[in-house]
Amino acid sequence: MWNEWRCHSPACVRCRGRYTRKQERQLSAALGDATNADLSMFTIMFGVASEADGIGPMWLKAKSDLRNRVNAMRRASPRWDRVALTGWVEADPIVYDDMAVLGTQQRTMLAGLNTPCWRADGGPAWVVHIHGVAYHPAIDWQATQAAFAAQWPGERRVHVQPFYADKSVDANIGGVVRYSTKYRAGRWMGGGFDFWPVPWMAEYYDWADRFSQGWQSMRFRMNGKAMTDSRNMNNASSVDVSYIEPMYTTSSFNSYPILYTDGGRSS
Numbered sequence: 692m693w694n695e696w697r698c699h700s701p702a703c704v705r706c707r708g709r710y711t712r713k714q715e716r717q718l719s720a721a722l723g724d725a726t727n728a729d730l731s732m733f734t735i736m737f738g739v740a741s742e743a744d745g746i747g748p749m750w751l752k753a754k755s756d757l758r759n760r761v762n763a764m765r766r767a768s769p770r771w772d773r774v775a776l777t778g779w780v781e782a783d784p785i786v787y788d789d790m791a792v793l794g795t796q797q798r799t800m801l802a803g804l805n806t807p808c809w810r811a812d813g814g815p816a817w818v819v820h821i822h823g824v825a826y827h828p829a830i831d832w833q834a835t836q837a838a839f840a841a842q843w844p845g846e847r848r849v850h851v852q853p854f855y856a857d858k859s860v861d862a863n864i865g866g867v868v869r870y871s872t873k874y875r876a877g878r879w880m881g882g883g884f885d886f887w888p889v890p891w892m893a894e895y896y897d898w899a900d901r902f903s904q905g906w907q908s909m910r911f912r913m914n915g916k917a918m919t920d921s922r923n924m925n926n927a928s929s930v931d932v933s934y935i936e937p938m939y940t941t942s943s944f945n946s947y948p949i950l951y952t953d954g955g956r957s958s
Contacts (some may be wrong), residue, residue, distance in 0.1 A: 699905040702896045706905075711872045715865045718777060722826060722864065727854040729828040731835060732867045733778065734850045735843055736800060736820045740782070741807040743898035747908075749819045750780045754911050757821075760842045761913055770829040771838075773915035778823020779871045780909050783878055784815030784891050792880055796847055803845025815891055821911060822871035824864060825851065872906075 699706050722730065737753040740746045757776070764771040787809045790798065807816035827835050836851035843849055854863040877886040887895075903909050 700896075700900065702892075702899075707872070710906075711869060714872065715861075715868045718824065718868060719861045719864050722824075722860065725826055725828065725860060727856055727858075727860055727863060729826055730854045730860065730863065731825045731827065731832045732822065732852045732854070732870075733776070733825045733835070733839065734820060734822050735839055736804060736818065736845075736848045737843070738805050738819055739785070739801070739807040740817045740819055742810065742814065743782075743817060743894045746780070746782045746817050746819055746898060747902045750909075753780075753819070753821070756842060757839075757911060758913055760838060764838050765916070773826070773828055774830070774835075774913075775826040775915040776823060776911065776913045778821040778911045779906070780819065780821055780911070781871075782817040782819050782895065784887060784895070785818055786810075786813065786815050789880065800845070800847040803848050814894065817895075822867070823911065824867050824871075826915065 697706055697709075699710075735753075735757070738749050740749050761771065761774055761776070764774070785801075790801075793801070801818070804818070809816065825832075825835055832851045832853045836849055839851065840849040854860070858866075875884075876892050877884050879885070899906075899909070
């Protein structure tokens, strides 16, 4: 269109921004009947991959485990039937020497994860996690967090935060989507922003390009089931986000706290 070819590369700022905005609009439309009380941002820390090529297998297992956890909760209680999740994988680099400068909360969280094989070449291990939007109209956010924490035990490993009551649903969704699909090749360390070295960026994007067409495989999505008995449920329709296209990252932050990356700061 207009003599423009879209590469859809995970490293392309323009493609990421365009598709993130589209994701915001489409997810807001899919959750149009939801209230702030029905929605939360969720973060789950899955583990530490010793190298970039280990991110994919860890992410694929995590997606299967997350789906199995929700299905197990649905078998235990019909209140979980309409739970719907949309989230994206994120992998943050870490080297052994970082442990000395991480904050207390970060060190506490990492202590509950697996210990990677620290690399002799000085390259990073990668902390694999997910951020996203949880729709849970028949259960509260505390029950959602408890269910995920049973699957991934460990202090500060799972965090579910209800949407801000003083913002609109669309504004909350937009903030979470922008944070979940953010792009900035760096991390907050010791009170300052530390950009990734070029070899780290090359390693990550080489893996990403081989693992996924665009960011299609970077996303997790689980739809809610249709209701069969609404006597003790709210009347919003079952959420179906199956039509939403793959998304790409953008350089944007919001005010949600993050466990590992010290997010929520202005870019």
